[in-house]
Amino acid sequence: MIGSTSSTDFAAAGRIRRLVLTAAGPVALVALSLTLIAILAGGLPQRIHLVSGAIHTEAVGSRPVWSSQPLYGTAVWLEGLLIFTFLRSWRVPSVQRVLVALSFVLGLAVPVTGVLSVLEKGDLLKGALWPGWRVAEIVAVLVAACLGWLAAGRLPRAAEVTAAPPSQAPALPLGPFQRVMFVTYMWSWRRLLIAGMLAALTAWVMSDGGNGWLAPGACGLLTLYEAAQVSTRLQIDASGITVTPRWVPALARRIPYGMVRFAEVRSEPPRQADDRADGWRMVSGKGPVLAVSLADDRWFLYSTKEAETAAALVNGWLNRERRAEMA
Amino acid sequence: MLITVDSSSAQPLADQVANSVRAALAGGQAAPGDRLPSARNVAATLGINLHTVLRGYQQLRDEGLVELRRGRTAVITGTADQVRLQLTAAAEEFARAALHAGATDEEALDAARQALANLRE
Numbered sequence: 005m006i007g008s009t010s011s012t013d014f015a016a017a018g019r020i021r022r023l024v025l026t027a028a029g030p031v032a033l034v035a036l037s038l039t040l041i042a043i044l045a046g047g048l049p050q051r052i053h054l055v056s057g058a059i060h061t062e063a064v065g066s067r068p069v070w071s072s073q074p075l076y077g078t079a080v081w082l083e084g085l086l087i088f089t090f091l092r093s094w095r096v097p098s099v100q101r102v103l104v105a106l107s108f109v110l111g112l113a114v115p116v117t118g119v120l121s122v123l124e125k126g127d128l129l130k131g132a133l134w135p136g137w138r139v140a141e142i143v144a145v146l147v148a149a150c151l152g153w154l155a156a157g158r159l160p161r162a163a164e165v166t167a168a169p170p171s172q173a174p175a176l177p178l179g180p181f182q183r184v185m186f187v188t189y190m191w192s193w194r195r196l197l198i199a200g201m202l203a204a205l206t207a208w209v210m211s212d213g214g215n216g217w218l219a220p221g222a223c224g225l226l227t228l229y230e231a232a233q234v235s236t237r238l239q240i241d242a243s244g245i246t247v248t249p250r251w252v253p254a255l256a257r258r259i260p261y262g263m264v265r266f267a268e269v270r271s272e273p274p275r276q277a278d279d280r281a282d283g284w285r286m287v288s289g290k291g292p293v294l295a296v297s298l299a300d301d302r303w304f305l306y307s308t309k310e311a312e313t314a315a316a317l318v319n320g321w322l323n324r325e326r327r328a329e330m331a
Numbered sequence: 332m333l334i335t336v337d338s339s340s341a342q343p344l345a346d347q348v349a350n351s352v353r354a355a356l357a358g359g360q361a362a363p364g365d366r367l368p369s370a371r372n373v374a375a376t377l378g379i380n381l382h383t384v385l386r387g388y389q390q391l392r393d394e395g396l397v398e399l400r401r402g403r404t405a406v407i408t409g410t411a412d413q414v415r416l417q418l419t420a421a422a423e424e425f426a427r428a429a430l431h432a433g434a435t436d437e438e439a440l441d442a443a444r445q446a447l448a449n450l451r452e
Contacts, residue, residue: 179337179339180339181337181338181339182335182336182337183335183336183337183338183377183378183379184333184334184335184377185333185334185335185368185373185376185377186332186333186334187332187334187368187372188332189366239368239372239376241376241377242376309360310332310333310360313333313360317333
């Protein structure tokens with residue numbers, strides 16, 4: 005490793021607020037669900053009752069079908085999952101904001117739509133729901149997500165790096181009029197495997213028609229997100245470092261040079277190949293890895309046999325920009 | 332794949348694009364089956380004309396090094412003569428240095444001959 009980086013923990017600003025908002029979602033899920041059931045049903049109807057922390061419903065049909073919604077258990081499980089993910093992303097405010105948005109969906113939209121769905125299984129609301137309520141349900145989820153996004157507030161940003169890369173970092177000398185671009189491609193069997201598993205999960209969730217659209221929708225989005233990263237293009241040019249999913253170019257992510265301290269080459273990928281709090285990883289198989297030290301104390305890693313050229317180009321750009329500024 | 336052009340160079344931009352690919356082949360950074368970046372992407376990123384990039388790619392196609400496909404993508408197909416490519420890349424580097432130093436053709440060739448003789452001794 006070329007240089008040590010001082011820890012700044014820029015993500016501390018507003019983190020407690022985002023943590024509280026994230027944790028509040030499952031609590032609101034329980035509280036709002038019970039409140040709505042009490043209000044809408046004027047007390048629990050005969051066919052819907054609470055047993056051991058679960059809402060039990062008896063559907064009306066040719067034969068009685070019982071459905072159990074384990075409310076408390078689900079809330080505890082979701083709370084644990086959200087908090088675990090938050091702690092894992094302790095220094096990544098952008099992920100924390102997504103968790104807050106998710107928490108708002110769980111705490112605001114899911115109780116409303118869930119209670120309506122449960123009551124519909126009984127005869128209380130049979131036929132009483134507005135025909136377009138599924139559309140309203142989607143709108144409610146989107147509105148809740150937007151509210152959560154806004155409630156997370158302005159995210160802290162790491163200070164831009166102005167120091168030139170360490171002198172021992174490999175660097176490509178760039179002339180003042182030279183224009184350079186580097187492009188490479190990567191195929192990840194690991195991402196393909198994960199996408200396949202998620203697709204199977206989505207199909208399984210969809211096969212159970214009683215779960216509404218939220219769970220299959222979330223699984224489907226996760227599947228698309230993983231599938232999009234199976235094949236990616238890395239491009240380094242004057243604008244920064246850009247990773248573009250080849251099948252979904254709209255999901256391209258760019259690291260501007262202001263966020264980069266320096267680049268180096270590692271002979272092997274790290275053991276953990278997924279995105280973690282300490283870095284953004286696009287690694288596959290064995291072989292050299294481009295490792296870019298970022299201003300927020302994280303690392304961007306990308307597997308390429310041309311890692312040396314890529315690292316030298318990143319440092320070359322940084323040298324040309326920053327040494328000229330310092331001169 | 333590293334592609335570089337220098338607007339201050341006397342060498343045509345299309346040749347510079349083609350030379351970048353030849354250098355990658357000579358250095359072993361590119362191999363048959365590798366994709367070149369799309370001509371449109373190269374043109375937009377480097378701020379040069381699309382047809383200039385295509386001319387560079389067509390040079391490589393004429394040399395049997397790449398295959399141009401629909402949608403302006405190019406794939407390396409040629410089993411390039413590594414020695415010839417390395418020599419070409421080195422000669423171009425030397426020629427650039429000689430021009431930069433203001434040497435005449437004769438002076439540059441004399442220097443190259445002298446260097447060869449010294450190494451063979």
